[in-house]
Amino acid sequence: MKAVLKVDPTQQISKIDERIYGSFIEQLGRAVYEGIYQPGQATADENGLRKDVIEAVKKLNVPIVRYPGGNFVSQYKWEDGIGPKDARPKRLDLAWRTIETNQFGLHEFMNWAKKVGTQADMAVNLGTRGIMSAANLVEYCNFPKGSYWSDLRRQNGQETPFAIKTWCLGNEMDGPWEIGQKTAYEYGHLANEAAKAMRAVDDSIELVACGSSSMDNPTFGDWEKTVLDQCYDNVDYLSLHRYYGFYGDDDPNELDNYLGKNIDLDEFIKGVVAICDAVKARKRTKKTINLSLDEWNVWYHSNDQDAKTKPWQQAPHLLEDIYNFEDALLVGSLLITLLKNSDRVKIACLAQLVNVIAPIMTNDQGVWFQSIFYPYMQVSNYGKGIALTPEVEVPTYKTREFDAVPYLDSIATYDKTQNELTIFCENKHQTDSISFQTLLRDFDVENVIEATQFYGYDVKADNRDGKMKLQPLTATTEPHKVMATLQPLSWNMIRVR
Numbered sequence: 341m342k343a344v345l346k347v348d349p350t351q352q353i354s355k356i357d358e359r360i361y362g363s364f365i366e367q368l369g370r371a372v373y374e375g376i377y378q379p380g381q382a383t384a385d386e387n388g389l390r391k392d393v394i395e396a397v398k399k400l401n402v403p404i405v406r407y408p409g410g411n412f413v414s415q416y417k418w419e420d421g422i423g424p425k426d427a428r429p430k431r432l433d434l435a436w437r438t439i440e441t442n443q444f445g446l447h448e449f450m451n452w453a454k455k456v457g458t459q460a461d462m463a464v465n466l467g468t469r470g471i472m473s474a475a476n477l478v479e480y481c482n483f484p485k486g487s488y489w490s491d492l493r494r495q496n497g498q499e500t501p502f503a504i505k506t507w508c509l510g511n512e513m514d515g516p517w518e519i520g521q522k523t524a525y526e527y528g529h530l531a532n533e534a535a536k537a538m539r540a541v542d543d544s545i546e547l548v549a550c551g552s553s554s555m556d557n558p559t560f561g562d563w564e565k566t567v568l569d570q571c572y573d574n575v576d577y578l579s580l581h582r583y584y585g586f587y588g589d590d591d592p593n594e595l596d597n598y599l600g601k602n603i604d605l606d607e608f609i610k611g612v613v614a615i616c617d618a619v620k621a622r623k624r625t626k627k628t629i630n631l632s633l634d635e636w637n638v639w640y641h642s643n644d645q646d647a648k649t650k651p652w653q654q655a656p657h658l659l660e661d662i663y664n665f666e667d668a669l670l671v672g673s674l675l676i677t678l679l680k681n682s683d684r685v686k687i688a689c690l691a692q693l694v695n696v697i698a699p700i701m702t703n704d705q706g707v708w709f710q711s712i713f714y715p716y717m718q719v720s721n722y723g724k725g726i727a728l729t730p731e732v733e734v735p736t737y738k739t740r741e742f743d744a745v746p747y748l749d750s751i752a753t754y755d756k757t758q759n760e761l762t763i764f765c766e767n768k769h770q771t772d773s774i775s776f777q778t779l780l781r782d783f784d785v786e787n788v789i790e791a792t793q794f795y796g797y798d799v800k801a802d803n804r805d806g807k808m809k810l811q812p813l814t815a816t817t818e819p820h821k822v823m824a825t826l827q828p829l830s831w832n833m834i835r836v837r
């Protein structure tokens with residue numbers, strides 16, 4: 341099979357906001373405890389932060405990390421996680437029915453974020469709390485000094501403000517599982533009032549309102565419209581969440597269908613954009629609301645196990661999906677989808693980062709990387725600059741859910757500062773290789789500086805034995821052309837300068 345990707349420097353989707361390569365740490369399961377924080381572990385620093393995890397996260401080059409939840413935030417009192425550790429209360433975490441010791445909180449997270457080289461995407465509790473607790477948190481984090489909350493921060497050891505720019509107004513407030521679930525009107529009104537108070541403290545912050553926690557929720561669509569009707573003028577982004585699972589039989593048709601789920605994400609994103617713009621038109625405003633896909637991933641492997649987990653444990657093994665090779669292929673294609681929608685998706689968080697539905701796993705001895713680590717690492721490190729409109733000629737296939745899935749998913753990004761063009765491409769054909777060409781119009785690039793392929797594994801194989809690796813790919817250039825043979829079921833990256 342042949343496929344041609346044409347790219348032209350004048351055909352740009354958008355400048356890429358690197359926050360689309362964000363991730364998420366929730367106080368859930370072993371994400372924090374035994375994940376990023378484990379006093380006494382061999383690599384832990386004087387504050388209990390695991391240096392092996394810090395090094396692993398740095399490889400992923402994660403620009404922003406959402407914290408502290410997730411469902412957890414809707415019942416969380418952030419004040420429990422500040423001040424002397426021996427005075428912090430042990431609480432029932434009602435979201436996940438575990439015990440939260442509060443030995444890790446705001447300062448510990450911000451200290452970790454600094455070491456990792458990332459910024460915070462801080463969520464406030466609009467489930468069981470409200471306007472003033474959110475405004476107080478902004479004051480605690482961002483106000484310089486001379487007020488109750490800012491001086492308490494200084495007293496707790498942080499003289500300069502944390503200066504957190506991006507804030508989430510609650511989490512999944514449409515979900516029946518959420519503690520403090522609201523109707524769209526109730527939430528939209530509360531989000532607007534909280535936004536006003538938070539901005540009164542610091543008018544430089546950016547705010548994300550909750551959209552739908554899934555496109556499958558019956559309120560999807562009406563929720564977005566009603567929420568934005570209430571808070572449009574005071575927020576900057578609308579969130580959306582999407583998780584995927586392989587629920588069918590292990591037959592080839594189901595694999596074809598699974599690998600086409602990027603089409604579902606594309607439709608979801610475009611649907612939410614349409615609603616945002618419809619509200620914009622009705623409001624006759626020039627302001628555009630962009631999207632924060634602040635939870636996305638594959639999540640289904642651990643469901644049965646989690647249903648059996650006894651409640652009220654500290655840091656139990658929860659949501660510990662072990663990802664296989666087909667999951668990595670889907671994650672690669674979802675990353676390409678983010679780039680294709682980078683004109684409107686400005687923040688996205690792979691949910692999550694460590695141990696909980698995560699690319700990085702830990703045990704007492706060290707860390708290991710899941711299959712999904714590899715495409716995420718490559719796109720976050722090299723998908724920089726401008727996303728270029730992919731003009732593609734490629735055959736498609738039909739599945740149970742999708743009418744036309746292209747066998748090749750591909751996109752190129754161009755980083756002007758390095759004069760570097762990076763091509764991400766995935767062959768979804770189960771048996772045939774693709775003779776792939778990228779035609780470059782008006783690019784002054786000549787040499788392949790790196791080309792890798794991720795392929796050759798059984799689709800159900802995982803990386804618990806640590807054997808999965810990116811392998812070299814033979815890619816050649818001619819004037820205005822890059823060529824490679826893409827193996828069946830392969831994720832590929834080609835960098836040209």
Ligand code: AHR
Pocket residue numbers: 366409410411412511512553635691692
């Ligand atoms: O990421 C796991 C959970 O998924 C989050 O806590 C919640 O927001 C979503 O339902």
